[in-house]
Amino acid sequence: MPYLNINEVESGVISLAAAFPKAELVQLPEPTFEGRTCHALRIGTHRLEPKPAVVLIGGAHAREWGSSEILVNLAADLLHAHTGGTGLAYGGTSFTSAQVRTIMEELDVVVFPLVNPDGRNYSQTVDPMWRRNRNPARSGGNPAAIGVDLNRNYDHLFDYRTAFHPLAPVRVSDDPADPDQVYQGPEPFSEVETRNVRWLLDRFTRTHWFVDVHSYTQKMLYVWGDDQNQSVDPAKNFRNPLFDGKRGLKDGLLYAEFVDEGDADDSAVLAERFCEALKGVRGTEYTPEPAFDLYPTCGTSDDYAYARHILSDQEEEKILAFTIEWGTAFHPPWAEMKKIVLDVDAGLVQFCLTAAA
Ligand SMILES: [Zn+2]
Numbered sequence: 001m002p003y004l005n006i007n008e009v010e011s012g013v014i015s016l017a018a019a020f021p022k023a024e025l026v027q028l029p030e031p032t033f034e035g036r037t038c039h040a041l042r043i044g045t046h047r048l049e050p051k052p053a054v055v056l057i058g059g060a061h062a063r064e065w066g067s068s069e070i071l072v073n074l075a076a077d078l079l080h081a082h083t084g085g086t087g088l089a090y091g092g093t094s095f096t097s098a099q100v101r102t103i104m105e106e107l108d109v110v111v112f113p114l115v116n117p118d119g120r121n122y123s124q125t126v127d128p129m130w131r132r133n134r135n136p137a138r139s140g141g142n143p144a145a146i147g148v149d150l151n152r153n154y155d156h157l158f159d160y161r162t163a164f165h166p167l168a169p170v171r172v173s174d175d176p177a178d179p180d181q182v183y184q185g186p187e188p189f190s191e192v193e194t195r196n197v198r199w200l201l202d203r204f205t206r207t208h209w210f211v212d213v214h215s216y217t218q219k220m221l222y223v224w225g226d227d228q229n230q231s232v233d234p235a236k237n238f239r240n241p242l243f244d245g246k247r248g249l250k251d252g253l254l255y256a257e258f259v260d261e262g263d264a265d266d267s268a269v270l271a272e273r274f275c276e277a278l279k280g281v282r283g284t285e286y287t288p289e290p291a292f293d294l295y296p297t298c299g300t301s302d303d304y305a306y307a308r309h310i311l312s313d314q315e316e317e318k319i320l321a322f323t324i325e326w327g328t329a330f331h332p333p334w335a336e337m338k339k340i341v342l343d344v345d346a347g348l349v350q351f352c353l354t355a356a357a
Contacts, residue, residue: 002334003065004072005124006036006117012072013039013113020079022046022104029199030192032118033135038196040112041075042204045105053108053204054352057197057301058213060150062119062130063330066337067213070326071113074345078103090346093280099353106356110204115193116150128331131181133193138176138186145176148185151212152297154198154304155188157226157238157247163298164226165255168248170296184299197301201308201319209270209355210305210321211348217294217325218286220274220347222267223306224257225291226298231261238307248296257292263306267320270354274324277350281343291323322351 004012017025022045028038044051056074058067081088081100088095103109114120118134132147139145152172157163164170176183189195201207223229226238227247236243237258246254271288278286291302302321309318324347327340 003124003331003337004069006114006121009059009068009072009114010039010117013041013075016072016075016079017041020083022082023075023079026110026200026203028112028196030196032116032192033133034118034121036117038112038114038117040110040200042108042110043075043078043104044108050204050206051106051108052355053110053207054209054211054355055110055112055200055204055207056211056213056348057112057115057200059114059120060116060193060212060301061214062116062123062132063128064215065120065124065331066215066326066340068113068120069337070213070341070344070348071111073341074348075109075111075113077345078109078349088349090342090349091281093277093346093350095349095353102356103349103352107352108204108206109352110200110207112197112200115197119147132183133191135191140176142177147181147183148191149182150191150193151214151301152182152184152299153188153191153194154299154301156300156303156307157298158184158188160184160298162244163238164248164296165246168296170226170248170298172298188299194301201305206317207319208317209351210302210319211351212301212323213344214323214325215330216327218284218328219294219325220271220286220288221291221294221302221323221325222271222288223291223303223321224259225300225303226257226296228252228256228292229259229264229290230256231259231264234258237310239310263318263320267322270320270351271322273354274347274351278343278347281346282339284343286347294325
């Protein structure tokens with residue numbers, strides 16, 4: 001089986017919901033520019049009260065094809081194992097039937113494998129290196145200026161020219177024709193795809209963990225992405241205009257982003273457990289690290305998801321947020337991608353198990 005096309009991803013999600021009573025089909029509210037309706041799955045045993053939820057999304061960046069396969073297979077693995085009363089084996093990493101049951105009973109695992117179907121379709125049929133969605137609204141008729149980088153479109157330090165130091169190498173652009181395809185869009189949540197993800201976090205009010213699956217660099221990233229982490233000075237935070245123009249440098253002197261020490265520790269442990277289980281499959285090493293260590297960013301899903309509880313005036317639950325960068329290429333040969341699916345799914349099962357504990 002080669003990579004799934006967008007109809008196959010969608011039918012994979014829908015058929016799992018049809019086959020397994022422990023899987024609930026969740027239709028996302030907004031169709032894409034090209035008219036496609038998106039679906040997610042909530043998997044887990046039913047309870048009257050909502051359970052703590054792990055929300056996993058993939059396929060936001062069009063060319064990172066394997067992310068959808070990773071999430072469809074994860075859902076299928078958990079459902080088959082739970083229904084059959086078996087464990088799960090991924091190379092040298094395995095889980096008992098009792099561990100599978102723990103995940104299914106203690107958590108809602110919410111899987112949204114294809115955030116950006118228009119982009120994936122374009123990448124698989126026209127331009128393999130396409131990254132953005134296919135919204136032409138700001139293109140001015142220029143085909144090279146179609147689309148928005150969805151992982152720059154979330155509401156976190158969106159006004160980067162104000163927030164960051166002029167010399168910070170922040171990887172974002174306000175030019176629709178940006179050749180690196182990191183155009184952020186005209187405003188936060190201007191795109192249906194990011195609004196769908198926000199809706200998913202709103203709908204699952206007990207979301208405590210969020211993972212956005214991307215490629216590539218073999219890393220498991222956690223917040224923050226805009227600057228180095230620190231847990232000593234709460235005044236140094238993304239909402240404080242005193243630090244505008246100072247963020248995003250590696251020196252750590254002008255600014256570092258405050259994170260609660262307990263959250264920083266919990267995030268590091270979850271990322272380490274993910275990497276350990278992944279390595280157990282066939283020895284592949286992924287690095288757990290704060291997202292800023294890759295390069296400074298703004299408007300990303302993980303920073304947004306974690307920042308929600310800080311910005312909320314209600315009792316918004318805290319979400320620990322992560323970005324996986326699987327593999328060493330955007331679409332490796334399928335034989336290798338199949339192995340990466342096993343690697344990452346082993347890591348994600350362990351991630352869920354650690355979360356459930
Ligand atoms: Zn990506």
